[in-house]
Amino acid sequence: MAARKPSERRHASSEESADLNLVPIMAIMVILIPMLIYMFTFHTIKVQRVSAPRRSTETSKANEDKKKALNLTVIIRQNKGYTVTWEEEHHQGIQDGGPIGLWNAPSDDWCDKEEGYQGCVLSDGVCRCYDFAKLYNTVLKIRKDPNLVDPKKPEKRINISAEPEVNWGIVSRTIDSVTCMLGVVENEGDKDALEPPGGFTGMEHFKSAAPLLDDPVRLPGMGDKEQVRLCKPLFEQVVFAMVE
Amino acid sequence: MVDNATEPQEVQQTVRRKKRQHTDGDGTMNINSMMDIMTILLVFLLISVTSDPLAVKEGDLLKLSRSYASFPAFLSVPMLITKLEISVDQKRAVSVVCKLDGRTCTEQDYTNPNIRLSIDQMNKEHGKKDSLLIVPLKNALDKAVKQLKDDIADQPPEIVEKFKHNQGVATIICDQGIPYRMIAEIVYTTGMAELNDMRFAIIYAGASG
Numbered sequence: 001m002a003a004r005k006p007s008e009r010r011h012a013s014s015e016e017s018a019d020l021n022l023v024p025i026m027a028i029m030v031i032l033i034p035m036l037i038y039m040f041t042f043h044t045i046k047v048q049r050v051s052a053p054r055r056s057t058e059t060s061k062a063n064e065d066k067k068k069a070l071n072l073t074v075i076i077r078q079n080k081g082y083t084v085t086w087e088e089e090h091h092q093g094i095q096d097g098g099p100i101g102l103w104n105a106p107s108d109d110w111c112d113k114e115e116g117y118q119g120c121v122l123s124d125g126v127c128r129c130y131d132f133a134k135l136y137n138t139v140l141k142i143r144k145d146p147n148l149v150d151p152k153k154p155e156k157r158i159n160i161s162a163e164p165e166v167n168w169g170i171v172s173r174t175i176d177s178v179t180c181m182l183g184v185v186e187n188e189g190d191k192d193a194l195e196p197p198g199g200f201t202g203m204e205h206f207k208s209a210a211p212l213l214d215d216p217v218r219l220p221g222m223g224d225k226e227q228v229r230l231c232k233p234l235f236e237q238v239v240f241a242m243v244e
Numbered sequence: 245m246v247d248n249a250t251e252p253q254e255v256q257q258t259v260r261r262k263k264r265q266h267t268d269g270d271g272t273m274n275i276n277s278m279m280d281i282m283t284i285l286l287v288f289l290l291i292s293v294t295s296d297p298l299a300v301k302e303g304d305l306l307k308l309s310r311s312y313a314s315f316p317a318f319l320s321v322p323m324l325i326t327k328l329e330i331s332v333d334q335k336r337a338v339s340v341v342c343k344l345d346g347r348t349c350t351e352q353d354y355t356n357p358n359i360r361l362s363i364d365q366m367n368k369e370h371g372k373k374d375s376l377l378i379v380p381l382k383n384a385l386d387k388a389v390k391q392l393k394d395d396i397a398d399q400p401p402e403i404v405e406k407f408k409h410n411q412g413v414a415t416i417i418c419d420q421g422i423p424y425r426m427i428a429e430i431v432y433t434t435g436m437a438e439l440n441d442m443r444f445a446i447i448y449a450g451a452s453g
Contacts (some may be wrong), residue, residue: 022275029282036289045298047415048313049441051436102286112356117345118310118420121357164425167361171427172309172446180312188385211312221318221405240431242376 046174050238070148070155072235074135076162077175079123080137086142099140102128103203117207119173130170132177133206137199139178143234158235161242175238180231182209298322298417298445306419310449320413321388321439325422325430327354327361330381333391337384338367340426357398361423368429376432385414387439414439 004199075083084097104127105111110120111127120129142148149155158178162171183193184205193210200206213230218227256364290416293299300306305326324331329339342349343360353359400432414434418427434442 022279026275026279026282028358029279033282033285033289036286036293039293039301040299043308044448045300045308045315045317045445046311046313046448047315048309048311048446049315050431050442050444052431052440052442074371098415143263162424164423166424167420168422168424168427168444169309169420172311172420172444183310209312211314213314219316221408222316228314230314231312235272240428 036182047152048172048179049236050175050239050240052240069157070142071159072139072142072155072157073159073241074139074174074178076130076160076166076170078163078165079128081131082174084135084138084142084231086148088148097142100134100138101130103133105129105203121170128204130174130233131203132173133200133203135174136177136182136206136209139234140181140199156233156235157239158237159239159241161240176183179234179236179238181212181234182206183212184208185210270385298415300324300417300445306417307421308417308445308447309420311446312449313446314448315443317415317443317445318413318416320443321385321392323385323414323416323430325416325418325426327359327419327421330378330430331355332381332384333388335384336403338363357421359421361421361426363426363429376429377436378429378433380439381430381433385439386436389439391436412439413441413443415443415445417445 008092022137048199053086070086072086073084075085077083079102080099081102082100085094086097088095094241105117105120107128108122109115110117111122111131112178117129120127122128143154160171160178167168182200183195185193185208193212197211200209214232216227216229222228301306305328306324322333324334325340327340327342330337341362341364342353343362344353344358345355349356349359363376363378365371365373366379367380368375368377414437416430416434431442436437
């Protein structure tokens with residue numbers, strides 16, 4: 001029996017490796033890839049900024065020299081609505097914007113789990129929503145009042161407080177309504193939203209609200225060519241507080 | 245003469261037949277290139293799904309809030325709050341107590357809007373119900389902050405620079421149904437762990453609400 005030539009041996013091994021059956025591996029991949037694509041999120045994740053409450057370390061004399069702070073506070077009441085309070089320089093005590101009650105939705109679609117509007121709750125069989133439109137109009141009026149907010153150096157801070165049972169979805173939508181200037185995109189082809197003159201007429205109008213965007217800016221920590229368009233600020237610094 | 249005219253046609257047909265035989269081979273398909281594509285896709289998806297803390301899958305236990313906020317998410321300490329537990333940097337820190345009509349929730353109850361979510365008072369400072377400090381969460385956050393600082397030290401200068409601007413930032417991925425009392429406890433605890441700038445992850449909804 002004659003021995004094989006080295007070249008034949010090389011050929012034989014290459015033929016064996018070509019016979020490797022990849023079909024079962026392909027079958028696994030075909031299952032794995034759709035599964036991973038299903039797990040993959042295609043949403044755009046952004047963030048809402050909130051500051052932790054801070055204690056003032058300034059001396060009382062320094063406080064005397066400073067202008068009295070607006071101390072604008074929005075309190076969210078469980079299934080009742082909002083209370084907006086603030087302090088004025090020439091008035092004693094806390095000013096109250098009056099209660100902003102819940103709005104009765106025209107249909108239960110507003111409370112639908114999947115397609116409904118965040119901030120609407122079904123209680124006793126009636127779909128009712130927190131009135132973000134009225135809240136926005138109230139806060140905007142305060143922001144534009146030169147007696148309350150200095151147009152040259154506007155107050156940025158707003159306190160948000162809620163009763164313990166109020167859920168994050170409602171708090172988050174409330175933050176939206178008080179931190180950004182909002183408008184409406186009139187035509188489908190329009191890029192930017194326009195501020196509605198006289199504010200929002202009601203919740204149905206507010207449902208189509210979109211933020212009024214500022215010029216592009218580069219934020220600290222962003223790359224050299226990265227820029228972002230943030231919304232025009234209303235009261236941009238949100239501080240959480242607890243209702244006793 | 246006729247034979248001469250048909251000859252090139254026959255030759256062409258023979259060449260075509262031979263070509264077809266060559267490409268068909270023994271009837272098996274060459275799937276090597278397909279395998280390459282699949283492998284690249286698989287690796288990309290695996291890395292994306294496992295490494296990005298903001299790549300969250302929504303379900304009964306976690307549904308993010310929809311918002312107009314357009315502030316981008318940066319590198320920071322990630323915290324995930326579902327109806328079941330609070331995790332820091334993808335590690336479980338403390339479990340959430342769920343009650344419905346006085347009894348512990350079952351799996352089906354998590355879609356019920358009447359459930360009550362809270363943190364067990366044993367996990368709070370001195371075991372007091374009214375305390376805002378969640379002790380296991382504070383410990384987990386302290387550990388995560390230290391870990392992030394150590395990890396960043398070995399990174400290239402541009403990442404170190406990015407981190408410097410986002411020191412003291414916590415990104416909170418929070419379910420819509422979490423009550424404000426729990427949020428306040430989490431915010432207070434996060435503040436105590438030297439993370440004073442809290443950023444709540446939302447899904448950008450634009451005008452769709």
